[in-house]
Structure formats: structure tokens, C-alpha cells
Amino acid sequence: MKFSCEKALLQSAIAVTARAVSPKSSIPALEGILLEAGTDLRLTGYNLETGIRTVVPAQIDQEGSLVLSARLFGEIIRKLPDDIVSFQADGYMVNITCGMSQFNILATDPEDFPELPTVEDKNGFTIPRGKLGSMIRQTIFAVSDNESRPIHTGSLFEIDDTGLTVVSVDGYRLALRHEPITERDGALSFSFVVPGSALSEVEKICGDGEEEATVTQGERHVMFRVGDTMLVSRRLEGEFLAYRQAIPRNNGIKVEGDTRALLTSIDRVSLIISDKLKSPLRCVFDDNVLKITTKTGIGDASDQCPISGDGGGLEIGFNNRYLMDALKAAPADRVRLELSSGVAPCVILPAEGEENFLYMVLPVRLKAGE
Template identity: 80%
Template sequence: MKFSCEKALLQAAISTTSRAVSPKSSIPALEGILLEADQELRLTGYNLETGIRTTVPAEIRAKGTLVLGARLFGEIIRKLPDDIVEFTAEHYMVNIKCGMSEFNILGTDPEEFPELPTVEYQNSLEIGQNKLKSMISQTLFAVSDNESRPIHTGSLFEVGQDGLTIVSVDGYRLALRHESIEKKEGAEEFSFVVPGAALSEVEKICSDVEEPASITQGARHVMFKVGETMLVSRRLEGEFLAYRQAIPRNNSIKVEGDTRALLSSIDRVSLIISDKLKSPLRCVFEQNMLKISTKTAIGDAADQCPIDGDGGGLEIGFNNRYLMDALKAAPADRVRLELTTSVSPCVILPAEGEENFLYMVLPVRLKAGE
């Protein structure tokens, strides 16, 4: 095996594929990156749940395959000078040269590296990378980390006539984003659930460009193809929350506010809340004003934020982090908050334009002294 390629391109490919490498595994080959040189140079990382494969422009002089320890290989390439990397492997002995630097390290047998699962094609869609990236980042925070309901440790992808909807839910809040898609093939409507860990990697692979990313739904796996990089993940099986029934939409109180102003007020009051000193936010929705306060063992804090509309004096408690996560993710300058009672959820929507996002946060019961 013999090839040469630019250091920066090889480094980027190693850093992308390393994200799917097991830091510790009973199969030593899974702690490495599979290098395959034939017509092109391919790098693959796989942890038996998620696999990432990417191709690198390289001049290939001799074909071959080999597995190299991801951490050491990555560190060597990262610290090499910016030049052309010359890579030669005989049996399992690897020689890496770049500029004045030279390394000889041992690789392992590629036969021990498990094959990436094949995605038996069912349906597919295409969506701009920038859209997919923002949709994932604006819903991923609400993915559950509770393994007792494995289906909710991922996000639901729902594809219909009017586009793609991504929904995440963790029992305390719900995040929903909707966008139109470039094209789709297969069934009229289809849905699948992708693990949150895999989506976190897809978000990093996507760039802020309008070029499309393709998503292919298989019988047991799902594949994302972004430029020269492909990510394969298993699908989560089970009954996802019937989210449409869970969202209250005939709310009697509707107020609007500036997203940043609301966030700043909550942020200020949250200064005295910590992991050790937990306390809910007490929110009072009045005529054109939202009053926020909290009390912990070290003191109390209060703030006010102007809003448009009458909350009728509704007093309701929220976990400060859940409310902030939703407002941070909301891709709009102004939001509409819909509420009904102190024990029903708060629904956050765009104040103007189409409803391309919806966040729901469940309230926290307030004690008399808080």
C-alpha cells in the first residue's frame, strides 16, 4: 500500500472518521481507522452503532488495506508540517514521511475490522446541509438520556408531502422543527428514529452550505451522505410519543416577546441557581409584563421583561435550563408563548411567519415559600 496526499485533507478525514471510533473496545481493530486504497483513498471508523466513511483525494501508487490506531495516527498527522504526506505500508509496518519528519508504526490486520452494515433501501430524501444542520442543532437538546425508554434517546424524522419534521422529546420538554425538502423518493409518507449520538455527528459533518445532504432509510439502518462523507447508524425501534396529541393548541393565554430579551432576563435570574442549589423560576404573566423570580439558599433574584399581551396574572414555575434551551434554539427574533393554567405546558412558537418550529416545556410545581 502506497499513497501520498495533502496533510490538511488527511487530517480532516481522520478527525471526521475518528468520531465513530470506539475509545475502548473488546475488538482492538475498532479502536482504529480502516484505510483502503484502490481507485480512491477511503477512511472508515465504526463502533458497531455508528459508522463514518469518507474519501480523500490522494495519489495512489499501490493498493492495499490496513487498520491503524486512530489516536496515534491522528496525533502523528496533526503534528506533521503542512506538506505532502508520503504513506507506505509493507505487511503491517507503516512508514509515514512528511517534510523532515518520519515515523514507522505498526498497523493491524484489516480482516478483524467488521464490515459496515448495508442499508437495504426503502425510502430517501434530500435536504440542504445548512437546513439539516440547524434542524438537528435546534432539536437535539431535547433528546432523552434515559435508557429506560430507548426510543426517546433519538429524534423522530417524519417525512410527508410538505417536508421534513424532526421531533425530540424527553418527558419534560419537546422540540420540533419543520422544513421543506429538495426531493424525496419512495413512500408518500415515512418516518424513522435516529439515535441522538449519531445525529450529533451528522450535525458536525454538515456545513453551512445549501448543497444537499441525502438521507436513506433502510430496513434497520439509516444512512446520511454529506459530500464525500457517509454516516451509517442503526435505527431505534419502538413506539415514539404521539406528539401531535401531546401538544395543547387551544391555549387561552397568548403573549409575544423578544427572544433575546426573554433569554437575558431568565439568564440573570438563573445566576443564583446551580446544580447544588436547584430552584424553579416563578413566572408571573401580567398585562404587557413578565415577572421572573427565584429563591435559593444563597438569596433571591427578580427581573422583569416587557411582553405584548395579557397573561391575566398567571403564575407558573419552570426549570430555568429547559426554558433557556428552548429560547436559545428558537430560530426567530420574536416568539409567541401559549399557556392555559399553572399545570399545563408552555408552547413556544414563532410570533410571525410559518410555524417552522415549536417547543413545549412542562411546568414545575411551585411551593408556597419559593
């Protein structure tokens, strides 16, 4: 096996694939990156749940494959000078040369590296990579970390004739994003659930841009293809929350506010809340003003934020972080808050235009004097 490649390109490819490498595994090969030199140079990382494969432009002089420690290989390439990296393997002994620097390290047998799952082309769709990345980023914060309901440790991807809907729930809040899709294959409507850990990697791979990303649903896995990089993840099985029935839409109170102003006001009052000193925000929706107060063992804080509409003096409690997460993710300058009572969820929507996002935050019960 012999090839040469630009250091920056190789370093970038290692950084991408290393995110799917097991830090510790009973299979030593899974702690490494599989390098395959053929018609092109392919790098693969796989932890038996998520696999990432990317292609790097390289001059291939001799074909072959082997596995290198992801940590050591990554560190070597990162610290090499910015030049062309020459790579040559004699059996399992690998020589890496760049400028005046040279390393000789041991590789392991590629036969020990498990094959990535094959994703049968069952159903699929195409969407601009930047749009897919933002949809994941604006919903992933609501993915559950409670393993007792494994299905909710991922996001639901639902495809129908209106487009793609991505939904995350964790029992305390719900995040939903909807966008039209450019192209669809297979069934008219289908859905699947992708683990949150895999989606955080997809979001990093997507980056920005209008280049198309392709998503393919297989029998047990799902594949995301963005440019020269492919990510394969197992699908989560089970019954996802019937989210449409869970969202109250006949709310009597509807107020609007500037997203940044609401966020700034909540952030200020939250300064006296910490992991050790927890306390809900007491929110009072009055005529054209939202009054926010909180009280902890070190003191109290209050602030007011202008809003449009009359909340009728409704008093409701919220976890400050849940409310801030939703407002930070909201892709709109102004939002509409829909409420009905002090014990019913708050629904956050765009104040104008199409309802391409919806966040729901459950209230916290307020105690007297809190």
C-alpha cells in the first residue's frame, strides 16, 4: 500500500471519521481507522452503531488496506508540517513521511475491522445540506437522555407530501422543524428514528451550503450522504410519541415578542440559578408586558420584557434552561407564545409566515412564596 496526499485534506478526513471510532472497545480494530487505497483513498471509522466513511483525493501508487490507531494517526498527521504526506506500508509496518519528519508505526489487520452495514435503497429523499444541518441543530436539544425510553433518545424523521418534519421529545419539551424537500424516492410517506448521537455527527458533517444531502432509509439502518462523506447509523425501533395529539393548539392566550429580547430577559434573571441552586422562573403575562421573577438561596431577581398582546395576568412557572433552549433554536426574529393555563404547555411558533418550527415547553408547578 502506497499513496501520497495533502496534509490538510488527510487531517480533515481523519477528524471526520474519528468521531465514529470507539475510544475503548473489546475489538481493538474498532479503536482505529480503516484506510483503503484503491481507485481512491477511503477512511472509515465505526463503533458498531454509527459508521462514517469519507473519500480523500490522493495519488495511489499501490493498492491495499490496513487499520491504524485513530488517536496516534490523528496526532501524527496533525503535528506534521503543511506539505504532502507520503504513506508506505510494508506488511503491517507503516512509514509516514512529510518534509523532514518521519514516523514508522505498526498497523493492524483490516480483516479484523467489521464491515459497515449495507443500507438497502428502500426509501429516501434529498435536501440541501445546510437546511438538513439546521433542522437537526434546532431540534436535537430536546432529544431525551433517558434510556428507559430508548425510542426518544433519537429524533423522528417523518416524510410526506408536504416535506420533511423532524421531531424530538424528552418528556418536558418538544421541538419540531418542517421544511419542503426537493426530491423523494420510494413510498409517498415514511418515517424512521435516528439516534441523537448519530445526528450530532450528521450536523457537523453537513456544515453550510446548498449542496444536496441524500438520506436513505434501509430495513434496519439509515444512511446520510453529504459530498464525499457517508454516515451509516442503526435505526431506533419502537413507538414514538404521537406528537400531533400532544400539542395543544386551541390556546386562548396568544402573545408575541422579540426572540432576542425574550432570551436576554430570561438570561438576566437566570444569573442567580445554578445546578446547586435550582428554582423555576415565575412568569406573569400581563397586558403588553411579561414579568419574570425567580428566587434562590442567594437572593432574587426580576425583569420585564415588552410583548404584544394581553396575557390576562396568567402566572406560570418554567425551567429557565428549557425555555432558553427553545428560544435559542427558534429560527425567527419574532415568536408567538400560545398558552391556556398555568398547568398547560407553552407553545412557541413563528409570529409571521409559515409554521416551519414549533417548540413546546411544559410548565413547572409553582409553590407559594417561590
